[in-house]
Amino acid sequence: MTHAIAARFALAYGAFRFDVDLNLPGSGISALFGPSGSGKTTLLRCIAGLERPAQGYLSVNGKVWQDSARGLFLPTHRRALGYVFQQANLFPHLNVYRNVCFGLKRIGKRPADAGLDPTIELLGIGHLLERMPDRLSGGERQRVAIARALVLQPDILLMDEPLAALDFQRKQEILPYLTRLHQELDIPVLYVTHARQEVAKLADHLVVLHEGRVLAEGPLTETLSRLDLAQAEDQQAAMIWEGCIAAHENDYHLTRIDCAGIELSMPLIDAPVGTPVRVQIFARDVSVTLAAPHATSILNVLPATLTAIADSRNGQTVLRLTVGALPLLAHITRKSRQLLNLQVGNSLYVQIKGTSLLN
């Protein structure tokens, strides 16, 4: 993975200090995750040039957009980016088609040359082109906003909590489009969110921000398996495995998933064999045994190696294990840890009580 985006910014608003130094990959979705006030949106706005920090350096695909040391600052409209705001911010005086073409006219491209039709198709807005923005639902508006940014074929796509303003149903309506984006797009996407579910579904790379600083950063599973984060996440700590559908067991209403050589059984998935899937395994759903359990109702029992142990809140302990090459987290009680006399390096068996499919 090449580091196509280098971003260093420092600024202060009263008591809020913001100081980040990041190198982000040139493809896939990087989630900027953190509670409100952690600086996620500030980072995005700095990259877009909507904020101008006193000290800043930004290069995208080898092009320097900002370098305060040299007094260089490209204004927003000269940066090859796409930006999707929390509110769609469509121009209310233009219909959908004109909204989508607004940027195209300005980079001197004709709609036909610019891959307009594939973008309209990708976001499913073909039937809305004549409508005015006030005649669209929240979800439709956000899809138009995404199309309007994408059609410029930007070097980087910035998305600031694009689902936050939508209700649950609208979120479910848009997520499949974002998943398609993820599969079909080769430009880097920075995706700001405070929703764990969106990170789990969409992200390839994770940046965790806290109080204006980068707390952790790296490929998704690697970052999720960090014990300090797992401790902080407590009951929400989870691991993501990627794999594909290996086989269906229709009699039992089950599907077997292959994740890098590890087989998992899941409730039947309505998709053909070979379909790529993402599986989320919460640490609280994983228990460990010293010997292979020979009589258990749990289907997913796998051999594992214990690689790290950390005590957590309320008498809990977090374990980090590896199953084959895959990391896994487990929540057990501190008492169990002592009874089993767990040590780093132990060979164990993990029992996975529950898994959830993410896509």
Place this chain on the structure above:
Amino acid sequence: MLSADDIAALWLTFEVASLATVLLLLFGTPLAWWLARTESRWRGVCNALVALPLVLPPTVLGFYLLLLLGPNGPVGGLMRELGLGPLPFTFGGLVVASVLYSLPFVVQPLQTAFAAIGEQTLEAAATLRAGPWDTFFSVVIPLARPGFLTAAILGFAHTVGEFGVVLMIGGNIPGKTRVASVQIYNHVEALEYTQAHWLAGGLLAFAFTVLLLLYGVLKSRPAVEPMR
């Protein structure tokens, strides 16, 4: 019916009001944009200055303008140095006075319209490669169109209706500075009530039509029409 003098006065009124409206839109637009967007500490002072003509007796404004523009005033003196004629008691003086007198009626609707356009809409335009001027012409002006219409109508109508400032700075010169409102005053002074009725009734009908246009037609139509 209307005499030749009456018609001359009406025509002059129309000329002054038209020119003043054009100038007001030209200078009022950047001023209103600045007032709507700035975080400067001078904002309050400027807002108050713009609003002054709303509360000042027109004769006060006229009096100070006369001093300012007169041959011994700072502006009048400067104009004489530059070889320009004096403004008081001329058509030019009437237009300058009208612009100042009607300023709040143009700036305030524009300022309200500009302020209603969210910062985020402008930022969205910037992320879609539109520079500041481009954004102003392709996003701000279309979105503020109802504000521009209101500003133009109010600016024009208010200029038509002025009296005190005109009398102070323009005087009562037939064909040159005698506008309709002054002509009505002349008729009444001369006890020509029938003549006064024709003009006054005309202005009343005009004012009502304009306001009806503003509150009736403009407000019932959607601010933005579908286009493609």
